[in-house]
Amino acid sequence: MSNLVAVKTFFTRFDAEQAKGLLDEFAIPNFIMADDGGGFYPSLTFSTGNVRLMVNARDLIKAKQVLKVLED
Secondary structure, three states: OOOEEEEEEEOOHHHHHHHHHHHHHOOOOEEEEEOOOOOOOOHHHHOOOOEEEEEEHHHHHHHHHHHHHHHO
């Protein structure tokens, strides 16, 4: 994956994992980037809300459309 962009930022890895699963269902390549010690220290992200769901720039519009369901 090149030209990566954050499609959405979350406060918890759990929320990001739900969104990741949704993108996976639509075959949109993605991954979670978080400063939480690989999931061992989830409290590190609570203060920053810095759990980012990353996609390729060319998939950004499609990914945003898919994730709009989470806002409803």
